[in-house]
Amino acid sequence: MGDLFGPDPEKAPLAEKLRPKSLADVLGQAHLTGAQGAIGRMVASGRLSSLILWGPPGTGKTSIARLLADAVGMRFVGISAVFTGVAELKTLFAEARMAPTRTLLFVDEIHRFNRAQQDGFLGVVEDGVVTLVGATTENPSFALNAAILSRAQVLVVRRLDAEALEALLARVEAAEAAPLPLTAQGREALIASADGDGRFLLGQVETLLAANLAEPLGPTELAALLHRRMPVYDASGDGHYGLISALHKSLGGSDPDAALYWLERMLVAGEEPLYLARRMVRFASEDIGLADPQALLVAMAAVQAYQLLGSPEGELALVQACLHLATAPKSNAAYAAEKAAKKLATATGSLSPPAHILNAPTKLMKQLGHGAGYEYDHDAPDGFSAADYWPEGVGAQSLYNPSPRGHEARLAERMAEWARRRTARRGKD
Incomplete structure (x- = not known):
């Protein structure tokens, strides 16, 4: 004792x-x-x-x-x-x-x-x-x-691999002086069920031994006898951030299979589905942007679909969004443009817009030149006037630089033509 x-x-x-x-x-x-x-x-x-x-x-x-x-x-x-x-x-x-x-x-x-x-x-x-x-x-x-x-x-300290867990089972058999009542496939299933946790594996073995089985169990019978181990996951800790990083980087790396795996890993572990939906909405803007304008719409539709259906039916909408984002052309041009524009806006303070694009609803404002010389683009050839919209002292800036991928490739061609025509107009003014 x-x-x-x-x-x-x-x-x-x-x-x-x-x-x-x-x-x-x-x-x-x-x-x-x-x-x-x-x-x-x-x-x-x-x-x-x-x-x-x-x-x-x-x-x-x-x-x-x-x-x-x-x-x-x-x-x-x-x-x-x-x-x-x-x-x-x-x-x-x-x-x-x-x-x-x-x-x-x-x-x-x-x-x-x-x-x-x-x-x-x-x-x-x-x-x-x-x-x-x-x-x-x-x-x-x-x-x-x-x-x-x-x-x-x-x-x-590392998660125990299959070899270490097999060695642990061998120690059990040596201590019990008898083999475990498992088929070869059942043994593999038992090891897999432990998910790298030796203590959990031994607990499963104790349940198995207590059953006093006459015949070896295969995977199906084993699953019916033993309880399933929940994945190690802290929804507010390191596990959470590690898996969401894996999902984000798999989406960015255009690997739909890996992205789907990490999405399901988090759902199976009990992550809040709407959190995952929100992260995909952000990804659609930050890492795809105008390379595929539909990406944000698909991500937002997934949010609405899940709110309507809940789990488990609504989770398929998250899967659809995940696959769309992973296979979409990638661009962070909008994200980079936001940062550049914010930096410029902070540096330039309270500069007023040029007078010709200010509204003039009163007589005084018209006398001050507000709206004078404004060109209505719809009346210009090709709907483009090449006017200057920047405040005095700043000059034209290049903040948004579209990628050569997806829809942005066409935007880049259009913007290049606009830039050529603006340069030509400045040379004449």
Whole structure:
């Protein structure tokens, strides 16, 4: 029977029973724990610096921290940021100062500490009272303050690949002294269902073993027995921004298949569909513009269609918009023109329009020359007067430069002719 502060070996879950006994046993993280990895080199030198282990759930972050302490002969203290407050931290720091050996303080979910709580670690880390090893699933660049990051090395713990998960299943079979009741295809489906999470895989195996099956299961039977793992996705965090960036760049790179994949990845993970629709509306203006004037109309129609139909029927309209945007000719000329025009407008202040294009609704305004010499373009040959519309002191500027793609190629030809005729007129005036 286990003691009051540890798991009962008979009741411990598989994840605890199969916890690695040495760093060499850690699966899927050889880039860190191997002889040439950052952790491997630290252990070889016997000098351990403070670390932040950043990676998805179920990849061995806690095991690595425990084994690190054993490997360098340090006292291990583990806490969770979810359940620990400032008072408890002060007690832990006081105990660490009095301890006969150095203390490795492992903080699970360290991103849960607020900025002030994170600052509380600075003094004890700086003085060597504790060696901090934090674990987080969130991007440390956003979740941790700069002071912590300057004192701790960030190491990326990778999602477990199929080879690592297969090795984990082999360990289960060795511990159970029996093969798992799965066909070859069922085994592949079980590994795929874990989505890189070793802890989740072991939980699935426990459900499988508890069923006491007489015949091996294939993928279909397995799916009926086990629950599906929801994808790792934080709708307001790093996962959200990473996937929307992937969607945006796939659209920009004119890869409809990849764009559709990332769109569905976010929908399956529970992203708000109208958020995706709004991003596609923006993309239609920013990255396509007048190269395909229909793109914005299609994106807006997708918004309206989803608002009318909701999920799941309305999601097909998002798919249609996604494919249209991905296959459309691309141009950021409108986006570049907006930035250039804004810069010029800011620099030129409150310059008045030229008098000939000002309205003159009163006698005084007519006396001041408002509207004098205005040429109505519809009365000009080809509907183009080549008049000057810029304020005095600015002169004609080139802000919008259409791309040679799609509809903008025709616009470029038209604008080139207009520019030639304006230049000719200025030479005569």
